[in-house]
Structure formats: structure tokens, C-alpha cells
Amino acid sequence: MTETMLDDALRAALEAFAARPRVLVASDYDGCVSPIVARPEDAVPEPRSMAALEQCAAAPRTAAALVSGRARADLRALSGASENITLVGSHGAEFAEGFDDPVTDGQRELLRRIVAEFRGLSARFPGTSVEVKPVSTTLHVRNASPADADAALALAESGPASWDGVQVTHGKAVIELAVIETSKGHALDRLRAALEVDAVLYLGDDVTDEKAFARLGPDDVGVKVGDGPTAAHFRVADPNGVATVLETVAALRR
Numbered sequence: 001m002t003e004t005m006l007d008d009a010l011r012a013a014l015e016a017f018a019a020r021p022r023v024l025v026a027s028d029y030d031g032c033v034s035p036i037v038a039r040p041e042d043a044v045p046e047p048r049s050m051a052a053l054e055q056c057a058a059a060p061r062t063a064a065a066l067v068s069g070r071a072r073a074d075l076r077a078l079s080g081a082s083e084n085i086t087l088v089g090s091h092g093a094e095f096a097e098g099f100d101d102p103v104t105d106g107q108r109e110l111l112r113r114i115v116a117e118f119r120g121l122s123a124r125f126p127g128t129s130v131e132v133k134p135v136s137t138t139l140h141v142r143n144a145s146p147a148d149a150d151a152a153l154a155l156a157e158s159g160p161a162s163w164d165g166v167q168v169t170h171g172k173a174v175i176e177l178a179v180i181e182t183s184k185g186h187a188l189d190r191l192r193a194a195l196e197v198d199a200v201l202y203l204g205d206d207v208t209d210e211k212a213f214a215r216l217g218p219d220d221v222g223v224k225v226g227d228g229p230t231a232a233h234f235r236v237a238d239p240n241g242v243a244t245v246l247e248t249v250a251a252l253r254r
């Protein structure tokens with residue numbers, strides 16, 4: 001990939017951020033560190049981004065994290081992140097220690113029923129697929145015809161998405177149903193407190209990242225990746241821009 005130029009305002013914000021004593025550099029995974037691809041299992045990271053994130057994690061008084069909708073174990077396997085990078089899965093709910101609250105038998109049973117519904121839908125609509133995670137499941141429609149994608153999503157909405165205890169997230173060519181509350185904003189709050197950092201940089205491309213951007217303060221930097229409404233103050237076009245942001249911060253913190 002080619003280098004992306006950062007605009008002057010973003011460059012200045014990154015310099016001010018990097019001048020803070022203790023910082024956290026955190027990013028979403030899919031659509032940021034990895035480009036969006038047809039099959040979720042093929043989402044490998046942009047090498048420049050992972051190298052820069054590892055450099056940040058190794059720099060003095062600098063923490064690095066990936067905060068993803070993925071199952072934490074899948075995030076570890078796909079990203080190839082070292083133990084130096086903090087991984088948070090399940091849209092901000094899944095830490096190395098597990099979930100904030102134990103997942104109940106009732107929630108496990110609800111998830112089992114949702115997965116069964118999704119598998120039934122997926123069997124009816126070619127090109128759709130089901131991803132099962134510890135507290136949620138995702139119906140993917142990226143590889144279905146537009147008509148089949150719309151029909152599958154509509155049936156998911158009117159079916160399991162309407163059940164009691166189900167949290168609905170709309171993402172990129174997916175609908176995701178969780179049996180616990182998830183929030184990347186909560187994840188950032190928890191990381192900020194645990195790591196005792198003075199400022200946070202967060203990059204994200206999807207609707208779930210807006211909960212993280214909403215938790216950023218005046219000393220923090222939020223970078224939206226791609227188009228769409230956002231609470232972030234800065235924007236880059238694509239994962240190539242993410243790599244440039246991370247490389248810039250890594251160089252400033254070295």
C-alpha cells in the first residue's frame with residue numbers, strides 16, 4: 001500500500017497527543033487495522049498497522065489496544081498481536097479476565113436459540129453465513145444477492161432481534177445479536193482507568209465505534225475511518241490512513 005498524507009489538523013492533534021506523559025493508542029480491527037473483505041475469516045491485518053501498534057506498545061509510557069466486535073480469541077488469532085497489545089473482544093465486553101458479569105445459563109440458552117434461528121435463515125438465503133461468538137452471533141449477508149440480503153436481515157429483525165434480552169447491533173453487511181450489553185465506550189473507560197493514561201487515541205470505522213468516540217475528552221483524539229456520520233473530530237479514508245496515523249504516533253513516542 002502507498003503512504004497516505006495526514007492533514008495538518010490531524011497531524012497537529014497527534015503531536016499534542018504524543019506529548020502527553022502516558023497515552024493509550026487503541027483501534028478497532030475490521031475496517032481499520034484490517035480492510036473489509038468478503039469472508040470474515042480472511043480479515044488479515046495491514047502489516048504496517050500491526051508493526052506500528054507493536055512499536056507503540058513497546059514505547060515508553062505507551063499502551064496499545066485492539067477493541068473489536070470479534071471474539072477475543074479470534075481477534076488474537078487473526079491479528080497476530082503479541083501479548084504487549086491489550087485485546088478487548090465482543091464489542092468491548094470481553095477482556096483477558098473474561099466478562100464484567102458472569103454469563104448466565106439463561107443467556108447461554110438465549111444465544112443458542114438465536115444461533116439456531118440464524119442458521120435456519122442462512123440455510124434459506126445463499127451467500128449468508130453465521131458467526132458464533134461467546135455472547136453474540138452475527139448474520140453475515142455480504143456475499144448474498146441484494147434481495148436475499150434484505151430478506152434475511154428483515155427476518156432477523158422481525159424474529160430473534162425482537163426477543164426479550166437481545167441487544168441488536170447493525171454493522172457492515174451484518175446484523176449482530178448479543179445476550180449481554182456491550183459497549184466499546186465502556187471498554188475505553190475501563191482501559192483508561194486501569195492503565196492510568198493521560199490521553200487516548202481511538203480509531204474506528206463502524207457504528208459500534210461511536211460509543212468509543214462519545215467517551216473521548218479534550219485531550220483525546222478520535223479518528224473516524226471512511227464515510228458516515230461520526231462524533232470523531234478527525235477522519236482518514238481507509239486502513240491505509242490508519243497505518244499512517246499509527247506509524248506517526250509510533251515515531252513520535254519512540
Ligand SMILES: O=P(O)(O)OC[C@H]1O[C@H](O[C@H]2O[C@H](CO)[C@@H](O)[C@H](O)[C@H]2O)[C@H](O)[C@@H](O)[C@@H]1O
Nearest residue numbers: 029030036037038040043068069142172173174
Ligand atoms: O469491531 P470490529 O473489529 O470492526 O468488528 C466488527 C465486525 O467485524 C467483522 O465483520 C466485518 O468484517 C468482515 C471482514 O472484513 C466483513 O466480511 C463483514 O461484512 C463486516 O461486517 C466480524 O466478522 C464481526 O464479528 C465483527 O462484529
